[in-house]
Amino acid sequence: MKYIVLLFTYTVAIAPLFSQTEENPVLWSKEVNKISETEYELILKGYIFEGWHVYSQHTAQGGSLPSEFTFEKAGESYELLGETIESETVTEYSEIFEVDETFFKDKAVFTQKIKLLRPDIRQIRVNLWYQVCKEVCIPVEEDFIFVLDGGTAVEDVKTLDERSKAMSAALKLDLKNKALLQQGQIDGLGAPSSLWIIFGLGFLGGLIALLTPCVFPMIPLTVSFFTKQSQSKSKGIANAILYGFFIVLIYFLLSLPFHLFDSIDSQILNTVATNIWLNLFFFSIFVFFAFSFFGYYELTLPSSWANKMDSASSKVGGAIGIFFMAVTLAIVSFSCTGPILGGLLGSTALADGDVATNLSAGMTGFGVALALPFALFALFPAWLNSLPKSGGWMTTVKVVLGFLELALAFKFLSNADLVGNWGVLKREIFLGIWILIFVLLTLYLFGVFRFPHDGAKQKVSFTRKGIGMVSIGFAIYLLLGLGKVIDLKLFGFLPPDFYTVAAQESDCPLGIDCFKDFDEGVAYAKKVDKPILLDFTGWACVNCRKMEENVWSEPDIYPIIKNEYVLISLYVDDRKELPKALQFDFKYESGRIKSIETVGQKWGTFQTLNFNAASQPYYVLLSADLEILNNAVQYTDRDDYLAWLKKGLQTFKK
Structure with a gap:
């Protein structure tokens, strides 16, 4: 009974979304080893994303559900020789279920020997039901076809053409010192x-x-x-x-x-x-x-x-x-x-x-x-x-909240505008709307106009005047930022500083020269003999804007990024369509084929494939020869980021 709710939730709410993810937490590959004319060894390898795990077939009862194999037509067309053998597992005590659970980390390998009972059999269909877990376990069911010598998988309808194969291969980097990526990773403020x-x-x-x-x-x-x-x-x-x-x-x-x-x-x-x-x-x-x-x-x-x-x-x-x-x-x-x-x-x-x-x-x-x-x-x-006592002051509270909700609403509209590259809600227009919202809030608080549920008009209280002064002060702060009298720092809520109506020399953060194509950036880094700061970012990434506003802008960090590194900023949420000549199909090790049609799809797949990461911001330091210079970092503070940049420079110079 304890699994019914989980399975029902998965079927109704989770399963439709699971197939739409950019990549499953487990990537599967198949191998077939021929032992004799009638005996074969079927090998299924699962590459598990960091932080996830898959349960063994032999995990203890009373805990999470074990993996289960179903070999179609076993006993009719072929017979199983022994049990399905597993690779190395980990056993840990579960405080939730109060039993020792056995599972795979990083990699799961299943091996099954079979003996053919009919000589015309050329493919074996296998169903695997398993749980892939992080904080919550999600059941997954997958079908695999093992093709024996001389056979062809019936489901293998879509194949990659030579052009897609070449472009897919080009997406994979030959990174050197890759293990350094995960060592001592700074992944946030804690x-x-x-x-x-x-x-x-x-x-x-x-x-x-x-x-x-x-x-x-x-x-x-x-x-x-x-x-x-x-x-x-x-x-x-x-x-x-x-x-x-x-x-x-x-x-x-x-x-x-x-x-x-x-x-x-x-x-x-x-x-x-x-x-x-x-x-x-x-x-x-x-x-x-x-x-x-x-x-x-x-x-x-x-x-x-x-x-x-x-x-x-x-x-x-x-x-x-x-x-x-x-x-x-x-x-x-x-x-x-x-x-x-x-x-x-x-x-x-x-x-x-x-x-x-x-x-x-x-x-x-x-x-x-x-x-x-x-x-x-x-x-x-x-x-x-x-x-x-209850009274009209509670209505004032609701109205103030209404104006704040309205301001937050335009942040979502800005996200859509940035990701869609519409060019409608530029930085100046966004600031103008926010200034108008807080001016209207100030006028309301000072009693200049009223809303339908306001009671009889009364004298403006001292508290309302105080909040009104804060509101108009914030509007003035925004106005000074609009006129570039001061540098606005609003927790990354504003559109990027280069996303403006006025013509800009650079469409990169803080006016730093950057490349938005990886190969072009690497070629330039080779030419000038500088290390690379690879910046996986997003148009709608708030923490990316925070890093640019509060960390990159620091006087001891900005010149390092601008002068010592070649900045490559890859926007993984960019919905701009790639030219037809640059669109291709990418095949994962699991066999799933994904169409790469937009800029964001290309760089998102590029990030996952080479760095096993899907979050933004995500920063990597590497040389033009693709040697990793330091561990990868994400959203962090200025001191850690500065030390990280300097260490990368030291490694590069060595």
């Missing part, structure tokens, strides 16, 4: 610190949600219910704390489905930042959220859901009843929390890295902030008297 930052942002979002009219009035009502209805004060406090715990649990559980997507391939969630139609969809959704906060309509989940949860909490009672009360709160407050949660999802999706883990941290922070007052006011009920 999971604990970055997760705490995202937790803090989620917590801030939860605090803001507390100030909305959907949640704020519920605090005194709910706390009073627990303290007055319970048989004792201590019981009331315990129930209120349990109620808060369930709120945190509910919002954490909402993030779990994203781990299923992330466990298949990090590129699935990364498509949120690179797929044009998804970005346009997010733009529309965030505009929709914004206008709901402006009061033109209200977002609500079906009232029947809340009624059923409320009824269940009354009937069941105890801890389960309190859980249903927490679910009821989540449902009835959706009109205010939904857009905030959407913003949280959008913010984590825009960031590179493990989106699912980031989202879990953010959702947990959101839940903790939402639950905190219920526990605190239960412990200290006298504090309820100090709470401000």
Whole structure:
């Protein structure tokens, strides 16, 4: 029973997406060794991506499911000689299933001897069912055809022409010192610190949600219910704390489905930042959220859901009843929390890295902030008297959130524009829209205009004036950046500095001369005898913009990149179509054939094939002779990046 939910989720939600990934986490190849006229050895080799593992046929019962082979027509056309032999495995104790699990890392090899019972058999069909795992295990089923001497696989319909074979071969690099890539890899600012930052942002979002009219009035009502209805004060406090715990649990559980997507391939969630139609969809959704906060309509989940949860909490009672009360709160407050949660999802999706883990941290922070007052006011009920009364100030909070949602919406529209190379939302236009949004927010806060759900006109409070001053200050900051009076640094949210209406000498970051074709860059590096900084980037990559704005621009780093290295920037999300003469089919070792039709498809495949990586930014230092000069790095801080660049130069000079 414990696998039913997993298998159902995979069938309905995961399987359709799995076949669409750029590459499966396991690449398979086949071999056939002829032992005699009637005996053969079938060998299946699986190359497993780093961080993933595949379970053995003999892993212990009660844990993850074992790999299973089905040999079609075994016993009729041929017989199996012994069991399927496995290569070296790893055995580790699973705290989840409390058993020792056996699995493959990096590589799995299965060998099966067969004896033909009929001389006309020329191919053997084999089905393999296995689990490939990272944080969550995903079941996969694949069919393989082993062709014996003189036979031809029936399914091998599409083949590569000589031109595609040559272009595919050219995509593979003969890298020297490749093992250095993974040694001491700097792959971020450190999971604990970055997760705490995202937790803090989620917590801030939860605090803001507390100030909305959907949640704020519920605090005194709910706390009073627990303290007055319970048989004792201590019981009331315990129930209120349990109620808060369930709120945190509910919002954490909402993030779990994203781990299923992330466990298949990090590129699935990364498509949120690179797929044009998804970005346009997010733009529309965030505009929709914004206008709901402006009061033109209200977002609500079906009232029947809340009624059923409320009824269940009354009937069941105890801890389960309190859980249903927490679910009821989540449902009835959706009109205010939904857009905030959407913003949280959008913010984590825009960031590179493990989106699912980031989202879990953010959702947990959101839940903790939402639950905190219920526990605190239960412990200290006298504090309820100090709470401000509900009123028009909560409407102001919603409107401010609406303007922020509107600003975030244009980031998604900018992503679609950048990836699609439309040239519509250039840097100046994007800044102009954001300036207009924050000027309008300032005018609203100072009472110049009103929205439909605003109450009677009142004197502008000191708090509103203060927030208005912050808003106009930010608008002025953007205006100074638009006029190039100052260098804007907005966490990578702006379009690249070279993506402007005004003519630019360079279409590379910070005006650094760069190449956007690998072969051209290597040829130039040979000519000038300089090392190469290979930059796997993306038009919609927020962390790439952060690195360019905050690290590359540093006075001790910028001249090194500009003068000491040859910069090759490859945009893996570029949807620009390749010239017909440069389009080709690429065949993976698994046998799957992929059409390379766009610039991004070419460089994305190039990155995965040569560096076994799919994230951006991703930086590699190498010589023109393709010798790796230092380990690969991703999003990191200025000190580590500077030391990394200098070490690469030292290696090159040696």
